[in-house]
Amino acid sequence: MAKNFTTRAENYSQWYNDIVKKADLAENSAVRGCMVIKPYGYAIWEKMHDALDKMFKDTGHVNAYFPLFIPKSFLSREADHVEGFAKECAVITHYRLKNSPDGSGVVVDPEAKLEEELIVRPTSETIIWSTYKNWIQSYRDLPLLCNQWANVVRWEMRTRLFLRTAEFLWQEGHTAHATEQEAREETARMLNVYADFAENYMAMPVIRGVKSPNERFAGAIDTYCIEAMMQDGKALQAGTSHFLGQNFAKAFDVQFLNKSNNLEYVWATSWGVSTRLIGALIMTHSDDNGLVLPPKLAPIQVVIIPIYKNDEQKAAISEKVQVLMEQLKAKGISVKYDDDDSQRSGWKFNEYEMKGVPVRVAIGPRDLESNQAEVARRDTLEKCSCSFDGLAETIEKLLDEIQANLFRRSQEFRDANIRRADTWDEFLSILDEKSGFVYAHWDGTTETEEKIKELAKATIRCIPFDNPLEEGKCILTGRPSKQRVLFARAY
């Protein structure tokens, strides 16, 4: 069974790249740092999109769309914001090409220089708040709860498929509220939506918390996040929700008249998740045989593979399969019957295994005789013969069981890899030898945080909500600390 698969243990990065390639999810494009998301990869994103979009709407949000281009002056209105993004912006300076004088193609027409450069959005706070100014006059216009599905561009130095690309797809919610409390509640609500999605759809356990000032979103008062642990023990920020205070309202002069006829600045939030979640999905569940998808996000939940030697057998199997297909579809289960003659059954087994299809049903002449089917589950690779009677129900239950098992399994892995360190040596040896998350005391200063990052290559992932208070000494400086914070090396 030659799969030419790099194993997780051999080289985790290579293994990751192999999965992306062999499961046919994405590839690098001709454009530096940009990614082509292939149909199968995009189908997973669509599943994520649909589930999240419903959750947003259930929490009162609506979708809208704002321009791709942001005038340079908009970006610089909020000082922290522009500072945070300036280093990775794509800038548009001209709007026209012309034939090159020497006839060798086209050149940028110097006559067509823009008076003001346009920035390809790295995030949309500025363009949206410049628009919100016109939408908000009265407390009756609030809250304003918009989301947009869009692409953004951040010119990263080094890129990795899904995890960090120059252009990526995401959703960004931008809300405006009359009071600080309401905005803070919104920030928390949306973080919980993300955590709910991560755990119940992606089957990926996450830790909710608040970022240290150093890791905060540029322009935010507070950044909340969900942090997940990948199978190599590294952390991945899976979603963020920002409380922006009145920073953007002040920068873009967005005020409203309250019930007492007084002008007030509005309170803002923004929150987002990206195609990076697909990378998270890969690194949370997949194994050395390929991708493993949780049933709730699998474009194909069940694949049925016929095993036959001639058309007669195939016809008999197909007839039986049609009934099963109808039953599965009636239950809302997505099912594919692969009766392609050009590939053999063994090839198909491997193909769908690499693609992470949760359940495979194989039916051959032997099964027809015994009124059974071979049912294999992707998460444990176990196979069993199941009676054809009630098979649709059996599969429906199995999908639930796989979803639950994936969550349980990744939660057990994560919990087994969260440790405490009380000394610097202990801290380093955990990171170097065991990897995973480390709870350790920190003196609360940015200076120390940066020093730790420099020395250990680990960052504070978050200060978890409901973090127990505990007297201790900073792992690096020995200064007093009131609580442990969560450290890890991160993607």
Add this chain to the structure above:
RNA sequence: CGGGGUGUGGCGCAGUUGGUAGCGCGCUACGUUCGGGACGUAGAGGCCGCAAGUUCGAGUCUUGUCACCCCGACCA
């Protein structure tokens, strides 16, 4: 922007002291197969990243150039 590496059929690679390009996978046709990536036979497919130079002759040597990958700095 530093440090290392690679450019040769669609993909992955080999190519010796310079002599006019080969292997595996894939692809096409036919046949035998078909319960975990089948096999046989016959085919198709290449300005050897680009440019200049050395030479009777360059995939191979020299110089330049471009692109991509990996390790850092930057980041969701």
